[in-house]
Amino acid sequence: MQAARCPTDELSLTNCVVASEKDFKSGQLSIKTTPTQKFVFTVKTHSSVVPGTIAFSLPQRKWAGLSLNQDVEVSVYNFDPSRQYVGTMTLEIDFLQKKSVDSNPYDSDKMAIEFIQFFSAQAFSMGQQFVFSYCDKLFALLIKDIEAMDPSILRGEQSSSKKRKIEIGLLHGNSQVIFEKSESSSLNLIGKAKTRGSRQSIINPDWNFERMGIGGLDKEFSDIFRRAFASRVFPPDIVEQMGCKHVKGILLFGPPGCGKTLMARQIGKMLNAREPKVVNGPEILNKYVGESEANIRKLFADAEEEQKRLGANSGLHIIIFDEIDAICKQRGSMAGSTGVHDTVVNQLLSKIDGVDQLNNILVIGMTNRPDLIDDALLRPGRLEVKMEIGLPDETGRVQILNIHTAKMSQANMLAKDVDIKELAVETKNYSGAELEGLVRAAQSTAMNCHIKATTQVEVDTEKAQMLQVSRSDFMASLNNDIKPAFGSNQEDYSSYIMNGIVKWSNGVSDILGDGDLLVQQTKNSERTPLVTVLLEGKSYTQTLLTLYNVTFPFYITINCKQNHFTRLLVFTLQGRKLLILGTTSRKDVLQEMGMLDSFSTTIHIPNISRGEHLMEALELLGGFQEEERATIAKQVKGQTVWLGIKKLQMLIEMSLQVRCHFLVGIKWIFPPLSY
Structure with a gap:
C-alpha cells in the first residue's frame, strides 16, 4: 500500500491511521516501512481515502520516517491480552507550539482521564510521537515508558509488585497514564498523575473499609463487586466482543442505620471515577408540571453527552438516590394523586434502559421499603443487583466499634479495661448507627464526670486533660441510653420471666419439651421456615411459657395495649425463619372467627x-x-x-x-x- 496524507485535521488528532472501508474495517495494523522496521497503529476508516492507500498524520510520518506515496507493507496485528495490555504508560509532554505557551496550571489527573477516554483501545509504542488536544490547547507527547498490566488485575485480584516492560501495548480503561513535562518546558503541571504511582485497577488502591468508616459489610461489598464492577475491570474491547453490558443499577435495602447510605457514598471514592451525584429522593419532586421529569433528565445529561462523544470509552457516572421509594412508588398505587410519581418513574426507566439506553452509568438506590418500589425498576437491566444490608454480626460489630473508637485509642483516651470484643458480644442486634450512638453516649458519660454544676456549669480543665472513656461508661450507656430498635427487648423479657417457670407437674415439662422441638424445627428445618403455634388456656397460664427458652436473635411481644407491629417490621420479617406464638384464653372466639386454621398446631395450657x-x-x-x-x-x-x-x-x-x-x-x- 502507499502512504497518503491524513484527510482531515480532526482525524490527525486521533493517533489512528486512516484507510478505506474496502481495505480494512477496524482493529490494529502492523506497518512495515523497511525490512527491519515496523510500527503498530490503530486504524479508522474514511470515505475519502483511496483504496490501496493508507493515510498518516504529520507526527506519524515524522516518527516512522515516512514520505508521501512511499510503499509500505501492511498486515493485521493481534494483541496478546495476557502480555500486551498497558498497565502504566509514561508520557513526556510539552506545548506543541511555543506561541501557545501560558502559565495556567493543568491538572494532570483530569488530563489522564481525558487521555484514556479519547485513546482507549488504541495501540502505542515506545518512542512514539503524537499530538493531544486538551482544554483547546495542542500538546506534543512522547512515550517514554510502557509497563504491561498484571493479568491478575483482570481477575479482580491484588496486583503483584513485579513490573514488566513492553515495546508495544494496547491502552484500556484501567491503564494508568503519567505525564512528565520535558526538561525545557514551561508547562505548569499539577495533580497526582505527574508522578509515578501503582494504580492499575478500577478500584482505588487507597480504598479500605475501616478507613472509610464502613465495617461489617465485607461480604456484601464482595457480592456487589462481583455483580456490578467485574465487567468494568476488563478492557472495553473485550467486553464489547463478549456482547456484555455493564450492570446499571444496584438497590441497597434493609433496616435503618445499617450502612446503606454510607456504603453508596463511599463507592464513588472507592472507584477511579467521577464524584457521584447524590440525590435525596424527595428533592426530585416539584409542584410545577414537567419539572420533576426535567430534574431526572439533568442527572443523566453529563453521561449522555459523554457517551455520544466517546462511546464505549466513556467514563463511569454514578448517580445515588437516597430514599428512592419516595419517587419510585408502584405506578397507579396512589389514588387521587396528580400522577407526578408515575411520570417520574417513567422518565427514570427511559433513561436507565430506554430506547437510547446508557452504558456508562451506575444508579444506586437506597430504601427501607423495597416493597413500595415499582416492579419495572427492579428487573434485570435496571436496578438488577439487590443487596440487603442487614444488622452486623459479631465480627462486623467488632469492626464498627474499632472504627468509632480509633481516634480515642490513638489519643490514649480509651481506657485499657475497654474490651471491644466484649462490647460486640453485648450489643447483639445493634445496627451500625446504634453502635456509633453507643460510643457517643459513653463519651458523654465520661465527659459528664468532669463537669462541675454549681451556680454555673463549668469544666474541670485539670481533670479533663486526663479524660478517658472506661468500660463502666460503655456499660452505663448500654443499660440506660442505647437500645436496639431491632432485636430482643431484654426489659420486656425480664418482666415476663422474673419468677421463672414453675414446673408444678410433668405436664408442664412436656409442654416445654414440645416448645423446644418447635424452636429447633424453626431454626433447622428448610422445609418449614414458618411455624405458627397457638397456646390456649385460661387467663394467666400462657404468657410465661411463650417466652421460655427463646433463643432467636430477634423476638417481639405484641398485645392489645402496646402494639409495635409496624409495616416496616412486617417487611423486615419477610423471607426469614419465623416462629409465631399466639396466646388466647378464648379459643372459642378464634374458632368462630375462623382463625384457628392459621396456626400449624395448638397446645393446651392447663390450670x-x-x-x-x-x-x-x-x-x-x-x-x-x-x-x-x-x-x-x-x-x-x-x-x-x-x-x-x-x-x-x-x-x-x-x-x-x-x-x-x-x-x-x-x-x-x-x-x-x-x-
Whole structure:
C-alpha cells in the first residue's frame, strides 16, 4: 500500500491511521516501512481515502520516517491480552507550539482521564510521537515508558509488585497514564498523575473499609463487586466482543442505620471515577408540571453527552438516590394523586434502559421499603443487583466499634479495661448507627464526670486533660441510653420471666419439651421456615411459657395495649425463619372467627386443678414455712382447685403481706376453703 496524507485535521488528532472501508474495517495494523522496521497503529476508516492507500498524520510520518506515496507493507496485528495490555504508560509532554505557551496550571489527573477516554483501545509504542488536544490547547507527547498490566488485575485480584516492560501495548480503561513535562518546558503541571504511582485497577488502591468508616459489610461489598464492577475491570474491547453490558443499577435495602447510605457514598471514592451525584429522593419532586421529569433528565445529561462523544470509552457516572421509594412508588398505587410519581418513574426507566439506553452509568438506590418500589425498576437491566444490608454480626460489630473508637485509642483516651470484643458480644442486634450512638453516649458519660454544676456549669480543665472513656461508661450507656430498635427487648423479657417457670407437674415439662422441638424445627428445618403455634388456656397460664427458652436473635411481644407491629417490621420479617406464638384464653372466639386454621398446631395450657399439684407449686414458689404448707395441704386434700400459676403467685404475695395472721393468708389464697 502507499502512504497518503491524513484527510482531515480532526482525524490527525486521533493517533489512528486512516484507510478505506474496502481495505480494512477496524482493529490494529502492523506497518512495515523497511525490512527491519515496523510500527503498530490503530486504524479508522474514511470515505475519502483511496483504496490501496493508507493515510498518516504529520507526527506519524515524522516518527516512522515516512514520505508521501512511499510503499509500505501492511498486515493485521493481534494483541496478546495476557502480555500486551498497558498497565502504566509514561508520557513526556510539552506545548506543541511555543506561541501557545501560558502559565495556567493543568491538572494532570483530569488530563489522564481525558487521555484514556479519547485513546482507549488504541495501540502505542515506545518512542512514539503524537499530538493531544486538551482544554483547546495542542500538546506534543512522547512515550517514554510502557509497563504491561498484571493479568491478575483482570481477575479482580491484588496486583503483584513485579513490573514488566513492553515495546508495544494496547491502552484500556484501567491503564494508568503519567505525564512528565520535558526538561525545557514551561508547562505548569499539577495533580497526582505527574508522578509515578501503582494504580492499575478500577478500584482505588487507597480504598479500605475501616478507613472509610464502613465495617461489617465485607461480604456484601464482595457480592456487589462481583455483580456490578467485574465487567468494568476488563478492557472495553473485550467486553464489547463478549456482547456484555455493564450492570446499571444496584438497590441497597434493609433496616435503618445499617450502612446503606454510607456504603453508596463511599463507592464513588472507592472507584477511579467521577464524584457521584447524590440525590435525596424527595428533592426530585416539584409542584410545577414537567419539572420533576426535567430534574431526572439533568442527572443523566453529563453521561449522555459523554457517551455520544466517546462511546464505549466513556467514563463511569454514578448517580445515588437516597430514599428512592419516595419517587419510585408502584405506578397507579396512589389514588387521587396528580400522577407526578408515575411520570417520574417513567422518565427514570427511559433513561436507565430506554430506547437510547446508557452504558456508562451506575444508579444506586437506597430504601427501607423495597416493597413500595415499582416492579419495572427492579428487573434485570435496571436496578438488577439487590443487596440487603442487614444488622452486623459479631465480627462486623467488632469492626464498627474499632472504627468509632480509633481516634480515642490513638489519643490514649480509651481506657485499657475497654474490651471491644466484649462490647460486640453485648450489643447483639445493634445496627451500625446504634453502635456509633453507643460510643457517643459513653463519651458523654465520661465527659459528664468532669463537669462541675454549681451556680454555673463549668469544666474541670485539670481533670479533663486526663479524660478517658472506661468500660463502666460503655456499660452505663448500654443499660440506660442505647437500645436496639431491632432485636430482643431484654426489659420486656425480664418482666415476663422474673419468677421463672414453675414446673408444678410433668405436664408442664412436656409442654416445654414440645416448645423446644418447635424452636429447633424453626431454626433447622428448610422445609418449614414458618411455624405458627397457638397456646390456649385460661387467663394467666400462657404468657410465661411463650417466652421460655427463646433463643432467636430477634423476638417481639405484641398485645392489645402496646402494639409495635409496624409495616416496616412486617417487611423486615419477610423471607426469614419465623416462629409465631399466639396466646388466647378464648379459643372459642378464634374458632368462630375462623382463625384457628392459621396456626400449624395448638397446645393446651392447663390450670392447676389438683391439690397435689398446688402443693408442688407452693413448694417451688417458696414463701411458706413447712408447718404452713402442711396446714394448706390439709385444707386442699381431696379438693378441686382451679387457678393459673400467675394468679397463684399474686395471691401468695398478697398473703405474705398479712402473714402476722396465718389464717388470713389462707383466706387470701383459698377463700372457699377458709370458711
